[in-house]
Amino acid sequence: MLYKYAYHFAALFLLTVLISCSTSEAPSDMRTMTVTATAYNSLEAQTKKGDSLTTAWGEQLEPGMKVIAVSRDLIPEGLGHNAEVKIEGLEGTYRVVDKMNKRWEKRIDIYMGNQQEVAADWGKQEVNITWEVDS
Numbered sequence: 001m002l003y004k005y006a007y008h009f010a011a012l013f014l015l016t017v018l019i020s021c022s023t024s025e026a027p028s029d030m031r032t033m034t035v036t037a038t039a040y041n042s043l044e045a046q047t048k049k050g051d052s053l054t055t056a057w058g059e060q061l062e063p064g065m066k067v068i069a070v071s072r073d074l075i076p077e078g079l080g081h082n083a084e085v086k087i088e089g090l091e092g093t094y095r096v097v098d099k100m101n102k103r104w105e106k107r108i109d110i111y112m113g114n115q116q117e118v119a120a121d122w123g124k125q126e127v128n129i130t131w132e133v134d135s
Contacts, residue, residue, distance in 0.1 A: 028132045028133060028134050029132070029133050030130055030131070030132055030133075031077070031078060031130065031131055031132075031133045032128055032129070032130045033074075033077070033106070033128070033129055034106075034126055034127070034128050035071075035074070035106045035107055035108050035126070035127065035128075035129055036106060036107045036108075036124060036125070036126060037087065037107070037108050037109075037110060037122075037124070037125050037126070037127045037129075038107070038108075038109050038110070038122070038123070038124050039109065039110045039111075039112045039118070039119035039120075039122040039123075040069070040109045040110070040111060040112065040119060041111075041112055041113065041114055041115065041116050041119050042061055042063070042111075042113060042114055043116070055067075055069070055097045055098035055099075056069075056098050056099045057081045057097060057098065057099070059097040059098070061097075061111060061113075062113075063113025063114050063115075064113060065097075065111060065113070066092050066093065066094045066095065066111075067094060067095050067096070067097040067098070067111045068085060068087075068094045068095070068096055068097070068098070068108045068109060068110050068111060069096075069097070069098035069099055069100045069108065069109040069111070070096050070098075070099060070100065070107075070108050070109075071099075071100045071104040071105050071106060071107040071108070072099055072100065072102055072104075073105045073106065074106070074107075074108075075099065077133070078131060078132070078133035078134070079096050079131060080096065081096060081097070082095055082096060082097070083095070083096045083131055083132075084096075084131060084132070085108075085129050085130070085131045086129065086130045086131070087108070087110065087127055087129050088127045088128040088129070088130075089125075089127060090110075094110070097111075098111075108127075108129065110122065
């Protein structure tokens with residue numbers, strides 16, 4: 001009789017293992033890169049002409065958002081639309097919502113809402129960014 005229950009327990013255990021393996025996410029890796037970081041505001045002079053609040057991916061910017069634009073060479077590296085990025089020296093996580101002009105490489109632009117003075121104080125810096133890349 002004990003063997004009967006052991007068989008059922010073993011079958012249930014095996015089924016649980018198989019289900020958990022089939023629903024697990026694909027493995028991912030963290031990647032770090034040194035890039036040039038600048039800052040931008042919701043001003044027509046700093047963005048695409050005509051609409052300073054809409055990103056290249058069609059998102060609406062609002063002051064206070066933790067978002068960045070990336071140079072287009074970083075997109076194939078895993079920094080596409082909505083990728084989450086940690087920026088050395090800044091708190092929290094930033095989301096990629098915009099892409100920069102084709103002339104830039106290895107560069108991010110940090111959105112600073114309407115705070116022109118804060119953006120000017122940031123200037124241009126070399127920073128390490130870290131993000132997750134799906135394997």
